[in-house]
Amino acid sequence: xxxxxxxxxxxxxxxxxxxxxxxxxxxxxxxxxxxxxxxxxxxxxxxxxxxxxxxxxxxxxxxxxxxxxxxxxxxxxxxxxxxxxxxxxxxxxxxxxxxxxxxxxxxxxxxxxxxxxxxxxxxxxxxxxxxxxxxxxxxxxxxxxxxxxxxxxxxxxxxxxxxxxxxxxxxxxxxxxxxxxxxxxxxxxxxxxxxxxxxxxxxxxxxxxxxxxxxxxxxxxxxxxxxxxxxxxxxxxxxxxxxxxxxxxxxxxxxxxxxxxxxxxxxxxxxxxxxxxxxxxxxxxxxxxxxxxxxxxxxxxxxxxxxxxxxxxxxxxxxxxxxxxxxxxxxxxxxxxxxxxxxxxxxxxxxxxxxxxxxxxxxxxxxxxxxxxxxxxxxxxxxxxxxxxxxxxxxxxxxxx
Amino acid sequence: xxxxxxxxxxxxxxxxxxxxxxxxxxxxxxxxxxxxxxxxxxxxxxxxxxxxxxxxxxxxxxxxxxxxxxxxxxxxxxxxxxxxxxxxxxxxxxxxxxxxxxxxxxxxxxxxxxxxxxxxxxxxxxxxxxxxxxxxxxxxxxxxxxxxxxxxxxxxxxxxxxxxxxxxxxxxxxxxxxxxxxxxxxxxxxxxxxxxxxxxxxxxxxxxxxxxxxxxxxxxxxxxxxxxxxxxxxxxxxxxxxxxxxxxxxxxxxxxxxxxxxxxxx
Numbered sequence: 001x002x003x004x005x006x007x008x009x010x011x012x013x014x015x016x017x018x019x020x021x022x023x024x025x026x027x028x029x030x031x032x033x034x035x036x037x038x039x040x041x042x043x044x045x046x047x048x049x050x051x052x053x054x055x056x057x058x059x060x061x062x063x064x065x066x067x068x069x070x071x072x073x074x075x076x077x078x079x080x081x082x083x084x085x086x087x088x089x090x091x092x093x094x095x096x097x098x099x100x101x102x103x104x105x106x107x108x109x110x111x112x113x114x115x116x117x118x119x120x121x122x123x124x125x126x127x128x129x130x131x132x133x134x135x136x137x138x139x140x141x142x143x144x145x146x147x148x149x150x151x152x153x154x155x156x157x158x159x160x161x162x163x164x165x166x167x168x169x170x171x172x173x174x175x176x177x178x179x180x181x182x183x184x185x186x187x188x189x190x191x192x193x194x195x196x197x198x199x200x201x202x203x204x205x206x207x208x209x210x211x212x213x214x215x216x217x218x219x220x221x222x223x224x225x226x227x228x229x230x231x232x233x234x235x236x237x238x239x240x241x242x243x244x245x246x247x248x249x250x251x252x253x254x255x256x257x258x259x260x261x262x263x264x265x266x267x268x269x270x271x272x273x274x275x276x277x278x279x280x281x282x283x284x285x286x287x288x289x290x291x292x293x294x295x296x297x298x299x300x301x302x303x304x305x306x307x308x309x310x311x312x313x314x315x316x317x318x319x320x321x322x323x324x325x326x327x328x329x330x331x332x333x334x335x336x337x338x339x340x341x342x343x344x345x346x347x348x349x350x351x352x353x354x355x356x357x358x359x360x361x362x363x364x365x366x367x368x369x370x371x372x373x374x375x376x377x378x379x380x381x382x383x384x385x386x387x388x389x390x391x392x393x394x395x396x397x398x399x400x401x
Numbered sequence: 402x403x404x405x406x407x408x409x410x411x412x413x414x415x416x417x418x419x420x421x422x423x424x425x426x427x428x429x430x431x432x433x434x435x436x437x438x439x440x441x442x443x444x445x446x447x448x449x450x451x452x453x454x455x456x457x458x459x460x461x462x463x464x465x466x467x468x469x470x471x472x473x474x475x476x477x478x479x480x481x482x483x484x485x486x487x488x489x490x491x492x493x494x495x496x497x498x499x500x501x502x503x504x505x506x507x508x509x510x511x512x513x514x515x516x517x518x519x520x521x522x523x524x525x526x527x528x529x530x531x532x533x534x535x536x537x538x539x540x541x542x543x544x545x546x547x548x549x550x551x552x553x554x555x556x557x558x559x560x561x562x563x564x565x566x567x568x569x570x571x572x573x574x575x576x577x578x579x580x581x582x583x584x585x586x587x588x589x590x591x592x593x594x595x596x597x598x599x600x601x602x603x604x605x606x607x608x609x610x611x612x613x614x615x616x617x618x619x620x621x622x623x624x625x626x627x628x629x630x631x632x633x634x635x636x637x638x639x640x641x642x643x644x645x646x647x648x649x650x651x652x653x654x655x656x657x658x659x660x661x662x663x664x665x666x667x
Contacts, residue, residue: 202473272511276573279468280524281501281580290527291513 043378050375053368065167066372071326071352072141072166074365077156079135086128093121138365140165163326163356164365168373170330174346175380177243177331178322179312182250186307189251190258191300197259198266199288218256223316225253230320241345243331246322253317254307261306265299266292298396305388312381315350323351325359349377416443419584419614420465425480427457427464433478434460436638442631447606447615449629449646451622453666457638458618462586465489465616466503467496484584501528504582508589510569512561512576517553520561520572524580539579547575548605567598574605578613585609587617591624603628622662626650634658 012018056063100114137151151158193214201207229249239245269292277287315323324345331346353373360366418441427435434457442448450458460469464482467489469475481488489499501524513520521540522530530536540557544550549571553564561572570590577585587606591599606615606628619625625632626646633643634655642649642658653659660666 270511272507272509273513275468275471275507276511276513276576277523277527278471279466279500279505279507280527280576281497282527283497286527290523295514 046371046374046378049367049371050373050378053372054375063167067167067172067376068169069140069167070170070328070347071163071168071356071369073144073163074161074165075139075141075144076159076161076365077137077139077151078132078159080155080157082128082132082135083157086125086132089121089125089128093118093125096121138165142166161363161365162360163352164360164369168349168352168369168376170327171347171349171352171373172376172380173330174323175312175349175377177346178246178250178318178348179308179384181243181247182254182311183304183307185247185251186254186258186311187300187304190255190303190307191262193255193259194262194266194300195288195293198263199284199292214256214259216256217252218260221316222253222314225249226317226320228252229317234321239343241320241322241324242343243322243346244342246318246346246348249317249321250311250314253314254311257310258300258303258307261303262296262300265303266296268299269295298392301388301392301395305385305392308384308388309381312384313350313377315348315354318348318351322346323348325351325355349373349380353377416446418442419444419485420616421483421486423481423483425464425482426478427460427469428476428478429460429472430474434638435464438480438640440633440640440643442614442616444614445610445612446630447610447617447628449625449632450616450618450635451620451625451632451661452635452641453661454620455637456635458635459588461635462588462616462618463505465584465586466500466505468505470496501580502582503584503586504577504580505586506570506573506577506588506590508592510566510573510593512564512569512572514560514562516558517561517564517572518557521576521579524576528580543575543578546578546609547571548601548608549575565598567594567601570594570598570602571605574602574609578609582613584614584616587615589618589620592620599624622650634661636661 053066054063055061096114096118100111100118103111103114137156139147197207197210201210226249229245229252233239233245233248234241237245273291273295274287277291278284282290322345324347327345327347331341331344335341335344353370356366356373357370420442422438422440422442425435425438426433438461450462452458460475463469464477465484477490481490483489484499484503487494513523515523518536518540521543522536525536525539541550541554544553549568552568561569564572570593574585574587574590591602594602603624606617609615610630617625617629619628629646631644632646632649634641634649634653634657636657642653642655644654649658650662653662
């Protein structure tokens with residue numbers, strides 16, 4: 001088939017519409033790629049830096065201590081000599097840089113010479129750094145106390161860094177407890193509310209008001225929830241800083257999302273199912289329980305994913321209500337009576353990340369802990385979301401309609 | 402044009418009335434849908450309601466099993482409907498018992514997204530019947546009554562949604578029969594079906610009327626003529642004429658009936 005070279009009635013002609021078409025489609029594409037790149041960069045950054053803390057080179061390839069121990073102070077002993085040399089070299093670089101800034105514009109050879117000196121110094125620093133890392137000793141609290149003899153102060157320079165040793169075990173446990181408890185409460189309350197809104201309420205002003213209030217709740221800043229939880233659960237109910245207070249505060253945060261999504265998924269069930277079961281002599285609740293709720297389950301599970309996403313990452317609500325910066329015991333240790341379990345505070349990952357990033361100085365030792373905690377946190381939230389999605393797909397397959 | 406007198410306590414003739422409607426007025430909020438309906442529907446007969454769209458025949462049908470209760474603004478304004486000599490709009494009537502007595506098949510077939518077996522067993526399960534042998538027996542009986550047994554007996558566990566439209570409607574009929582109603586209400590059951598499926602359902606109605614009272618709303622006059630023993634013609638919420646199907650179609654007394662039947666409106 002020969003290509004049509006001569007112009008004909010359907011030939012493409014340059015036009016304004018055509019240009020606008022191509023520009024806008026490029027724009028949409030660019031915007032999407034930009035978003036993907038930003039998201040990818042963030043995740044990759046955290047993943048790469050975090051995996052240094054989480055994964056090890058030997059089997060079982062996961063740094064179990066990091067995941068199970070509580071945060072400890074990191075005691076670092078760096079070889080004194082190398083440390084002194086490094087300090088001297090770095091000081092030299094600083095003065096050389098100052099000199100090169102003071103040079104006039106015409107003295108090119110002098111500038112080049114200074115450049116070279118700086119370069120050699122930098123290579124020397126790199127080599128020294130490697131030596132330093134090989135020769136240094138790092139101990140967490142337990143290991144430090146177990147030392148028979150402290151390394152000699154003539155050979156080593158001592159420094160310590162809070163929260164940078166040990167691991168994040170209690171924080172992981174605390175976050176999981178907080179998420180599971182608050183979602184359980186929120187799902188229970190939320191589903192009951194959604195059933196009322198979709199099945200039992202009469203359309204009218206009151207209903208619109210209720211819906212509006214529920215929606216507005218989702219726009220409230222999380223710190224306000226924290227203050228509310230503090231005033232209501234910690235002080236007024238007298239629960240103190242506790243799991244219970246954290247659960248209820250977080251549950252209230254997740255409620256609007258769960259109610260809205262659950263109600264939508266129940267409204268999506270065709271009216272015919274309800275009419276069919278009512279016409280067979282079912283009571284209203286029987287009809288809802290056997291012929292509406294099971295089919296709305298995938299949507300409700302999705303709402304729980306969204307609830308987890310909302311709740312798991314929040315720091316402000318748990319700062320005053322449930323989280324301790326450091327707690328020696330795991331939640332099930334040291335209980336006088338079983339109910340004490342609910343009235344104790346816990347460590348939580350988002351709060352721990354905050355403490356480790358904002359409250360202590362930044363250096364190579366704390367960076368490990370920060371990224372490690374962030375990475376593990378992402379993994380945990382991702383795991384909750386993934387399991388909800390898998391569950392939802394399974395149930396969707398079972399009730400295809 | 403006053404049409405009620407000729408049809409007052411209409412349907413008198415052979416047959417025992419099982420549904421008696423007296424001076425029945427029904428409204429949706431402020432707009433009245435049914436005016437002063439008086440008729441008797443006989444047991445074990447097929448009664449057809451015909452009339453142009455919006456004349457109130459579906460509304461009237463849904464009054465028999467109080468499905469209109471689901472609509473908040475719907476209310477009975479006057480009169481009564483007596484089924485087996487009990488006014489169903491009495492305060493002491495349990496709607497759930499009523500609906501087991503008066504079954505319904507809807508215009509758009511609505512099989513539940515469960516298996517065929519579970520669809521039919523649903524009505525019994527919610528009454529608490531658990532024994533598998535009882536349920537098996539009922540499922541077979543109903544599917545046979547609905548002329549579906551041979552087609553589906555090997556795939557009772559499959560989803561009901563995998564059936565064709567005609568089969569789904571027959572499944573809905575079987576499902577309604579499972580709770581053993583005395584009266585079966587059918588709201589345009591064949592409107593969404595092709596002619597062959599329609600013929601099967603009409604054949605089914607013919608068989609079922611030996612055991613059940615059937616009231617069918619239909620848009621198709623030919624269907625009413627084929628299937629029913631008595632026909633009631635409604636227009637704008639009023640009952641215009643009611644009598645033996647042959648008489649209505651061949652010798653209508655009311656000029657409006659005649660106009661509708663000869664296709665001049667509707």
